[in-house]
Amino acid sequence: MKATTLLMSLAITLLTACSTTPEKTESTPVAEAPATPVTNDFPTRDRVEYVLNCVAQHGGLTYISQYACGCKIDKIAEKMTFSEYEAAKTFTYLKSTPGDAGGVFRDPTQSKDLRKKLKEAEEYAEKNCFVK
Numbered sequence: 087m088k089a090t091t092l093l094m095s096l097a098i099t100l101l102t103a104c105s106t107t108p109e110k111t112e113s114t115p116v117a118e119a120p121a122t123p124v125t126n127d128f129p130t131r132d133r134v135e136y137v138l139n140c141v142a143q144h145g146g147l148t149y150i151s152q153y154a155c156g157c158k159i160d161k162i163a164e165k166m167t168f169s170e171y172e173a174a175k176t177f178t179y180l181k182s183t184p185g186d187a188g189g190v191f192r193d194p195t196q197s198k199d200l201r202k203k204l205k206e207a208e209e210y211a212e213k214n215c216f217v218k
Contacts (some may be wrong), residue, residue: 128163128171154215161211166203174204 133156140155141147162171178201180191191197 127168128159129168132168133159133163157215158208158211161214162204162207165207165210170200170203171207174200177201178204 136159137152137155140158141151144151144155166174173196177191177197181188181197181201183191
């Protein structure tokens, strides 16, 4: 029961803490659209899944692991779009497929570039978020 409560608390914290822009009111001036597209486009569901997997890999749910893992996915999202991240994870998971079938995941330049970008983003996140 305690683990369920902690997981629900984590999910609620992540879902309610996602909003970083203030709500518009009648007195709030309307700003122009940003000149560059938003690259931090990770869906909340995928962020929560990442944090839960990260927490499980780092000894279970504690405030420190929850914070560090949430920080880590935020830092990865700074370096990659969600579509790049998703493709890189797919290439990473399937590159170990043996034979010619795995070659389509291992050999293309796109696969190598995205896996490298993901590795660099993860290293950046580890460095900045102090995940132990």
